[in-house]
Amino acid sequence: MRKLLNVLLFLFIIHAAVAQPVEVDYRKPLNTSISLSANFAEMRSNHFHSGVDLKVGGVVGAKLYAVADGYISRINVSPFGYGKAVYINHPNGETSVYGHLDGFNEKIRKYIEAVQYKLQSFRVDETIDDPDVLPVKKGEVIGFAGNSGSSFGAHLHFEIRKTHNQVPTNVVTRDIIRVMDNVPPNIHSMAVFTLDSTFSITTPRLLKSAKVMKKGDVWVPEGNTTFEVYNPVYFGVYANDYQPNNRSKFGINHMTAYIDSVAFFAYTLDEFTFEETRYINSFIAYEELVKNNRSYVKTFVEDGNRLSVYKNVVNNGLIVLNDTLEHTVRMDLFDDSGNKTVLVFKVKKAKELNPHNNNLFDPEKFRPALWNMHFNCENEGIKVYLSEESLYSNMLFTLDSSAVNTGFYTPVWTIGNFATPLHKHMAISLKPDMPEPLKKRAVIVRINANGKASSVGGTWDEEKNFIMANVAEFGSYSVAVDSIPPTIKLAFKKGADMRVHKSLTVTIADNLSGIDTYNGYIDDEWALFDYDAKTRSLTYRFDAARIKKGQRHRLKVVVEDGCKNSATLDAEFIW
Numbered sequence: 001m002r003k004l005l006n007v008l009l010f011l012f013i014i015h016a017a018v019a020q021p022v023e024v025d026y027r028k029p030l031n032t033s034i035s036l037s038a039n040f041a042e043m044r045s046n047h048f049h050s051g052v053d054l055k056v057g058g059v060v061g062a063k064l065y066a067v068a069d070g071y072i073s074r075i076n077v078s079p080f081g082y083g084k085a086v087y088i089n090h091p092n093g094e095t096s097v098y099g100h101l102d103g104f105n106e107k108i109r110k111y112i113e114a115v116q117y118k119l120q121s122f123r124v125d126e127t128i129d130d131p132d133v134l135p136v137k138k139g140e141v142i143g144f145a146g147n148s149g150s151s152f153g154a155h156l157h158f159e160i161r162k163t164h165n166q167v168p169t170n171v172v173t174r175d176i177i178r179v180m181d182n183v184p185p186n187i188h189s190m191a192v193f194t195l196d197s198t199f200s201i202t203t204p205r206l207l208k209s210a211k212v213m214k215k216g217d218v219w220v221p222e223g224n225t226t227f228e229v230y231n232p233v234y235f236g237v238y239a240n241d242y243q244p245n246n247r248s249k250f251g252i253n254h255m256t257a258y259i260d261s262v263a264f265f266a267y268t269l270d271e272f273t274f275e276e277t278r279y280i281n282s283f284i285a286y287e288e289l290v291k292n293n294r295s296y297v298k299t300f301v302e303d304g305n306r307l308s309v310y311k312n313v314v315n316n317g318l319i320v321l322n323d324t325l326e327h328t329v330r331m332d333l334f335d336d337s338g339n340k341t342v343l344v345f346k347v348k349k350a351k352e353l354n355p356h357n358n359n360l361f362d363p364e365k366f367r368p369a370l371w372n373m374h375f376n377c378e379n380e381g382i383k384v385y386l387s388e389e390s391l392y393s394n395m396l397f398t399l400d401s402s403a404v405n406t407g408f409y410t411p412v413w414t415i416g417n418f419a420t421p422l423h424k425h426m427a428i429s430l431k432p433d434m435p436e437p438l439k440k441r442a443v444i445v446r447i448n449a450n451g452k453a454s455s456v457g458g459t460w461d462e463e464k465n466f467i468m469a470n471v472a473e474f475g476s477y478s479v480a481v482d483s484i485p486p487t488i489k490l491a492f493k494k495g496a497d498m499r500v501h502k503s504l505t506v507t508i509a510d511n512l513s514g515i516d517t518y519n520g521y522i523d524d525e526w527a528l529f530d531y532d533a534k535t536r537s538l539t540y541r542f543d544a545a546r547i548k549k550g551q552r553h554r555l556k557v558v559v560e561d562g563c564k565n566s567a568t569l570d571a572e573f574i575w
């Protein structure tokens with residue numbers, strides 16, 4: 001009996017020691033009715049959208065409410081990304097995130113401004129581990145909706161993440177954000193692809209794309225043709241969801257594909273990690289995106305694609321037809337509310353073999369780069385390095401150069417194929433022919449299809465022979481020089497009386513290497529200027545706690561670009 005009691009006591013202690021997850025009943029982050037302008041995991045450039053965007057009627061300043069009790073665990077302020085953002089940890093092991101704020105509540109504003117003044121930096125990312133520093137209650141106003149960071153129109157970006165691994169979750173399928181939606185997904189077009197093989201390396205190729213139309217309960221390709229295909233074959237669907245009384249486009253939540261009623265491919269976008277979000281470039285048919293701006297989700301999972309959203313994929317989603325009969329492909333697409341759209345079409349194996357397959361390639365022109373190996377390519381003017389798993393599939397790597405154009409100090413190097421996605425940054429080193437004094441103003445530039453050059457930065461090796469940058473895309477690169485300092489423009493007249501104003505603004509811009517540092521001083525003291533990269537503006541909110549009211553003040557703004565060209569503006573104003 002005694003022993004049993006001890007065991008029970010022991011079990012009780014164990015039970016008490018393991019923190020029980022506390023149930024949390026979330027409220028809405030806004031007091032207005034919920035209307036989305038973006039849903040969870042909809043497809044963006046190089047990433048899946050990590051939350052939902054909630055409309056605020058286009059008006060800056062809507063009150064934002066803590067969705068549950070908790071404490072502020074992070075405050076991030078940036079001219080890019082989430083702009084001004086608040087993170088709240090809740091006792092259920094989840095974190096709510098609020099992005100693109102116009103401003104914070106008084107308590108949070110004071111806290112973060114003290115950090116900004118201490119570090120003399122607008123840009124700060126403050127983590128707070130102590131729950132007693134900034135506790136919040138459910139329904140407390142934490143800030144105001146805005147348009148800060150990479151936002152193009154006032155809205156709230158809202159997320160619920162798992163605190164321990166920061167994995168964002170789908171708040172609509174979890175019913176945390178309630179959306180009334182009876183509109184099924186809409187299919188724009190579909191596509192059939194094959195893999196051409198050269199030697200042992202395969203290259204994706206679009207065989208046919210087709211518009212689709214509704215026929216009874218299902219969607220079919222226009223003309224209802226049977227697609228003649230080469231082995232192996234896979235499929236793409238370009239679709240969006242819509243919601244009632246809402247003009248925004250949304251992403252598809254989950255999809256299952258069948259051949260002759262047997263499922264061979266499925267995915268669900270209810271959560272993903274930030275580490276894997278760039279695999280979106282393999283989730284879609286990347287070449288169709290960059291060439292034709294169509295986002296086909298493909299049923300093929302490449303070897304180097306480690307996205308965790310796939311379910312029960314057979315043979316990487318590749319279909320091999322062994323007979324010449326017609327086969328039926330069906331794709332079931334679902335939105336976040338479970339509304340379903342079905343696409344049906346027929347395929348059959350072509351009579352001839354794929355004419356693009358061949359077992360020869362010119363080793364002078366191509367070098368095989370394998371997805372799971374690192375890759376090096378060097379000659380006297382250039383070095384290219386890919387670490388392992390930079391590619392999703394093996395590729396035939398190409399390197400071409402053209403003549404040196406005016407304004408550039410190397411040939412234009414075309415590295416790889418711009419229609420092949422890169423998962424990791426590629427290290428490129430270029431050897432420019434340029435006078436020594438210009439070297440400190442040099443940057444590597446990416447040259448787009450229209451010939452426009454944009455800086456990707458650059459650092460010199462020890463001998464100052466090669467300039468190096470890590471770049472995110474294959475394409476055309478060269479070296480240019482930025483010797484023009486940034487511009488700084490006052491949005492008011494020098495000496496102006498600003499006493500009726502709440503803030504003052506200057507606009508800053510740079511021609512090539514981009515704004516690197518920006519600092520504003522009032523009466524020779526560092527002052528907090530909010531930098532908004534998209535409007536190129538620096539804004540100081542008059543603060544009677546820091547500058548004396550009713551007198552003349554000296555303003556100084558110093559801006560430096562990525563090549564250390566510096567500009568200074570001096571002015572006076574009355575406030």
Ligand SMILES: [Zn+2]
Nearest residue numbers: 038052053157
């Ligand atoms: Zn968003």
